[in-house]
Amino acid sequence: MSATPYIKLSDLSARIQQAIASAFAGQSYWVVADVTNYSFYQQRGYHYFDLVEKQDHAGDIIAKVAAVAWGTGANKIKDFERITGQLFKNGINVLVKVAVNYHQVYGLQITLLDIDANFTIGLLEQQKQEILNRLLAENPDFITRVGDRYLTRNNQLPLKPVLQQIAVVTSSNSAGYQDFIHTLHNNRFGYRFVVDNYFTVVQGEVNAEQVQQRFIDIFNSGKPYDAVVLIRGGGAQTDFLIFDTYRLGRTVARFPIPVITGIGHQKNETIVDMMAHTPTKTPTKAAEYIIAHNKAFEDGMVAMQQLILIRSQQLFSAHFQALSAIHTRIVNTSRDMLSTQKDVLAYYNQRMINTAREVLSNRQRALIGLSGQLLSRPQILVANKRNELSNQVANIRSFSRNYFQHKRMGIEHHDTVFKLVSPANILKRGFALVYHKGHITTNAVNIEPGSDISILLSDTALNATVTAKNKRNGTAGPDI
Amino acid sequence: MEQQDLTYEAAYEELRTIAEEIGNESVPVDILAEKVKRAALLIEFCQQKLRSTESEVNKIIKQMEKNASSGK
Amino acid sequence: MEQQDLTYEAAYEELRTIAEEIGNESVPVDILAEKVKRAALLIEFCQQKLRSTESEVNKIIKQMEKNASSGK
Amino acid sequence: MEQQDLTYEAAYEELRTIAEEIGNESVPVDILAEKVKRAALLIEFCQQKLRSTESEVNKIIKQMEKNASSGK
Amino acid sequence: MEQQDLTYEAAYEELRTIAEEIGNESVPVDILAEKVKRAALLIEFCQQKLRSTESEVNKIIKQMEKNASSGK
């Protein structure tokens, strides 16, 4: 044992405290830093976090101080969240006013006194955004952005109905890996899995290339893996940074087998999560997801089986019913048909009976009508003939009466005429006939005074001698 | 006289001829007297003929009517 | 006389002709009586014919009526 | 007589023709009796035919009526 | 008779035709009895055919119902 002089640790810490107090007491500083490793104890209202500063571009941490916020600081954080709508959380780049103090047990600590709400976007987030933008810009073939989601080749791959062949990328000693394997193999459905391990270091940004190599190994194995599971190997919160690297994001995004992540953080989503097929919160959740996926498949099959059973039973009962309906229909219709035919025959039978009799009675009636005509008509005919005969008799009688009358009238006319012109009748009216030399004379040429003439009156003949002869002229004397 | 052979038609025709002859006034009185005498005779003949025919016809008709009415 | 060959129709037709002739006075007086006598004869013939036809028909009808009533 | 070959229809038709002829008096009196006699004969024939048909039909109908009541 | 070769359909059709002919009185009286006799025969034939078909069908149906109830 050497007698090297020493002081007690408490003396040292007291001196550190004194030195820091003399340098920083009563002082405050506005500092720009990223927040990481953040946690909040609700009951006491304490915020614990680390403030870090990273090298530009590379992203390596170059400064890191543990910080606390309580009392006024906690209130300022609440104001910050209220004003910006941004949670005070990992990855944000902040401008904070701090005081520096040293505690003999808890060590160096800076206390957040105020936070500049205007300095909103944290550097980490800005970096992450830059990487995302770069991924989009440089890999348009397999990364696109729709709304606030990223569509990648990987997360557009169809998941097989059953995930049974699985490649796991993780670190061999991680608790997360143990959880995953345990959950997977001890599932209560008895599902079996074939799991191939691709161990690597999955922390520290610098190891991104190694992880990428494991993905290449998986691809080169040629095995028909159903899924690749990427599980974080544990460690501090800052270890997530590997999952926000461009390299790993790109690898996952373009990987041809669906990638399921179980990175095990609670508060933010890494770039790898965004690029992967299915992000889950923890390794256990990843295993549960796989089991649930397979269970859904089996349930689907069982449901289909149930459906087939129900459908075939329905089909049987439908067919039995249809057969029975046809049976009933055939029975009823053939009976109907027979009874209809029977009725029709009965109808014809009755109709024959009725119409045959009707025909005969109509004929009888017609014959009787005709007979009646024949009985009466000859007598009428004879009577008509007889009338005609008597008409002719009457004609002859009246015609002959007229006949005689006309004939008689003709004769009587002649009689009258002759009576008028007969000489005897003329003499009776005072005319006289003159005879000269024994002949009736109508001309006095040969009679001269002294000639003898005889004058015959109606009942007397006178002999006389002419004494004078005068020429008669004009109308003197009696008219003849 | 030839009265036996005389028909009513002939007699009547002669009568009609005589009447026509007398009508043209060129008949001398002595012939006229003769003609009138002939006419009188013909008239008498015709009248008798008519009477006898009529009575005969009437007899037949009466008989006919009797038959006709009795035949009913 | 040719009465054997005489039909009612011919007889009646002759009768009608005689009546017409008398009606339009185309029958000479000399044969009027003869015509009327012929008419009387025709009438007699027709009436007999009618009577005989009638009696024959009546006989047939009586027979028919007997049959009809017995046949019922 | 040709009654053996005579059908009811022909007989009835002849009868109808005779009735019509007598009805419009186109039958000469001379053959009227003959026509009436023919008619009487045809009527008799038709009635007999009807009677025999009726009795035959009635026999069949009786059978049919038995069928009708038993067939139900 | 050709009843051996006669089908119900043919018989029924013939029956229908006869009924129609008699119905509109286009059947001569001379063959009416014959037609009615034929109709009676056809009806008898059809009724027998119906009865035999009915009994046969009923037998089959009874058998079917027995099967149906035993098969359940």
Add this chain to the structure above:
Amino acid sequence: MEQQDLTYEAAYEELRTIAEEIGNESVPVDILAEKVKRAALLIEFCQQKLRSTESEVNKIIKQMEKNASSGK
């Protein structure tokens, strides 16, 4: 009979056709009994086929249910 080669579908189709034919009375009475007999045979065939298929399916289902419960 060709029942050995008969399928349920063919049998059912034939049955449906027969039912339709009888339904719209296009089956002559003459072959109705024959058709009904055929229908009875087809129904019997179909029911047997259905029953045997059903029992077979039920056997499979029972087997499946056993597997399902043991497989869990």
Add this chain to the structure above:
Amino acid sequence: MEQQDLTYEAAYEELRTIAEEIGNESVPVDILAEKVKRAALLIEFCQQKLRSTESEVNKIIKQMEKNASSGK
């Protein structure tokens, strides 16, 4: 049997097709039992495969093929 090449996808798809066919009654009764048997086999296969390692799966398939061929 093509079971060596049978994937979950293919099995699921086939099962879905069978369910659909039975659902819309496009499976003839004649092959329904066969279809159901096939469905049972597919499920059986998938369920066993889910719970087996690769080497076990091959054993199962062999066993199923034996059953399938003896069960026919």
